[in-house]
Each structure stands twice: as structure tokens, then as C-alpha cells.
Amino acid sequence: MPLIFVPTPLGNLRDVTLRSLEVLRECTLLVAEDSRVARKLLQALALPGKEIWTYQEHNARAAAPGILERAKTELVAVVTDAGTPGISDPGNELVAAARAAGIPVQVLPGPSALIGAAVLSGFPMRRFTFEGFAPRAGKSRKEAFTRAFSSGCASIWYESPHRVRAALADIAQVDADARVFLLREYTKHFEEHIEGTAAQVLERLADPVRGEIALVVMPSALASPPLEDIGEQIESLLDQGHSVSEIARSLSERGYGDRRAIYQLTAARKRARREEGPAPR
Numbered sequence: 001m002p003l004i005f006v007p008t009p010l011g012n013l014r015d016v017t018l019r020s021l022e023v024l025r026e027c028t029l030l031v032a033e034d035s036r037v038a039r040k041l042l043q044a045l046a047l048p049g050k051e052i053w054t055y056q057e058h059n060a061r062a063a064a065p066g067i068l069e070r071a072k073t074e075l076v077a078v079v080t081d082a083g084t085p086g087i088s089d090p091g092n093e094l095v096a097a098a099r100a101a102g103i104p105v106q107v108l109p110g111p112s113a114l115i116g117a118a119v120l121s122g123f124p125m126r127r128f129t130f131e132g133f134a135p136r137a138g139k140s141r142k143e144a145f146t147r148a149f150s151s152g153c154a155s156i157w158y159e160s161p162h163r164v165r166a167a168l169a170d171i172a173q174v175d176a177d178a179r180v181f182l183l184r185e186y187t188k189h190f191e192e193h194i195e196g197t198a199a200q201v202l203e204r205l206a207d208p209v210r211g212e213i214a215l216v217v218m219p220s221a222l223a224s225p226p227l228e229d230i231g232e233q234i235e236s237l238l239d240q241g242h243s244v245s246e247i248a249r250s251l252s253e254r255g256y257g258d259r260r261a262i263y264q265l266t267a268a269r270k271r272a273r274r275e276e277g278p279a280p281r
Contacts, residue, residue, distance in 0.1 A: 003071040003098045007084040007110025011188035015111045027077035029070050031055045037081045060090040064097050071103050084112045088132045113186050117214035121181035127153040134167050145174045149219040156216050161209040172198035177220035185211035230256050234266050
């Protein structure tokens with residue numbers, strides 16, 4: 001029988017998938033980060049009465065053998081408190097142990113704050129790093145930000161409402177001009193999006209801060225210049241006789257954004273110029 005990782009709603013119960021409901025209904029053992037949270041979810045989904053074992057950082061090593069033994073002959077489902085198990089929890093160790101024991105593993109698609117934050121940020125996301133929760137200590141946190149911001153791509157972080165202000169202050173110190181997107185209470189009634197520099201986001205953040213938070217940070221070295229500046233650069237390069245593809249490649253390499261998007265913008269501007277005709281002399 002397989003060991004199945006089941007994503008659970010982050011806040012809105014309607015985000016549960018049909019496959020997730022099917023597995024939760026049919027499993028004989030539910031492995032959860034917190035049994036109390038899992039029990040509430042099952043009740044909300046009208047699926048009470050399941051046997052629940054806990055699996056978390058503090059008991060992962062001791063609990064794994066018993067879980068795998070059950071998975072040899074039974075359908076065992078694994079959930080976290082919210083979202084996809086195996087992200088920022090020891091689920092990856094359970095996957096590795098299951099594979100080593102010859103037990104099939106499945107991971108169902110479903111809710112993920114990580115992916116939601118990445119898309120909602122509007123930042124270029126062809127490549128990014130997921131850093132999980134930032135270190136608690138200020139010095140270690142700044143070192144983590146410094147390392148991530150030098151990786152040449154955006155980074156995504158989870159943060160608690162109690163430490164997010166300190167984290168934003170540290171980001172401002174490490175890279176004052178970095179673009180920051182803060183996603184709070186994703187999929188819930190009071191979902192909030194704040195974008196700007198770390199200082200600007202900090203200024204707009206409510207006090208006290210409540211709810212689950214994800215931060216997407218685009219280092220200043222990679223942040224795209226303002227759109228009006230891109231327009232000026234396109235006009236200048238067209239005046240110099242450069243082709244659309246040359247302009248797209250050049251501006252993309254200089255940090256003005258996605259090459260295909262710049263190509264489309266440049267092509268549209270070139271067409272508009274032809275329609276406008278030559279400037280009066």
C-alpha cells in the first residue's frame with residue numbers, strides 16, 4: 001500500500017481536492033503534525049473517527065518505523081497542519097525512509113502558500129529559492145538574508161507574526177532597496193498583500209500582526225527599473241536602429257525584466273511608431 005502525502009486547506013475548506021477527500025476517507029491511519037488540528041479538519045470535512053498518529057520534528061525518528069510498518073499493508077495518509085506536508089516539516093525524512101523500505105510514496109497536488117506567494121508577488125520566478133522560516137536570532141537572520149540575496153534570484157520565506165517586524169527590519173538593513181511582497185492569511189477572509197521596500201512594508205503592516213505570513217524578496221540588484229524607464233530605454237535603442245530582438249536581449253541582461261515581455265513591449269512600440277508615421281520636420 002502507498003504512503004500518501006495529502007495537502008490540506010490553508011484556511012478555506014473549499015480548497016480541498018476530490019482526491020484528498022478520497023484518501024482521507026479511505027486511509028486507516030492518518031499521520032499528522034498535530035492530532036488536535038487534524039481532528040478538527042476531519043470533523044469539518046465530515047470524516048470523523050480516524051486513528052491519528054503524530055509525526056513532527058520532536059518524534060520523527062521514533063515514530064517513523066511504526067508508520068512505515070503500517071504502510072506496508074494499509075493505506076496511510078500524511079498531513080500537516082495546513083498546506084503540503086514535507087515543506088518546512090520533517091516529511092522529507094519519512095519519504096526517504098519509505099523509499100529505502102520499498103514502500104511506494106505518492107504526493108497529491110494541492111494548497112501551498114509557497115507557490116501562491118511566488119505567483120502573487122509578480123516578480124520574475126523562472127528561478128527562486130525557498131528558505132523556509134528565517135533564523136530566530138538577529139545575527140543569524142541577517143546572515144541568512146545576505147546569503148539568499150546574493151544567490152541571483154528571488155527568495156521566499158515563511159515568518160511568524162511575532163517575528164515578522166524584526167525580519168523586515170533586518171531585510172532593510174541588508175538590502176534597503178530590495179522589493180518585498182508580504183502575503184498574510186493566504187486564502188482566508190482577511191487575506192492581505194503588501195508590496196514595496198522592506199521599510200515601506202513595515203510601515204503599512206498592522207499592529208499587532210496576526211496570521212500566517214510568507215515573504216517574497218527580490219534583491220535590489222535584480223529588481224526591474226520602473227516601467228517608464230524601460231520605455232525610455234526602448235525608445236532610445238529604437239532610435240539607434242537596434243532590432244526588437246537585440247533590444248529585448250540587451251534590456252533583459254541589464255535587469256529590466258523578462259526577455260519575452262520586453263520583446264512584446266518593444267514590438268508593440270515599433271508598430272505604433274510605424275502607424276504614427278515620420279515626425280514632422
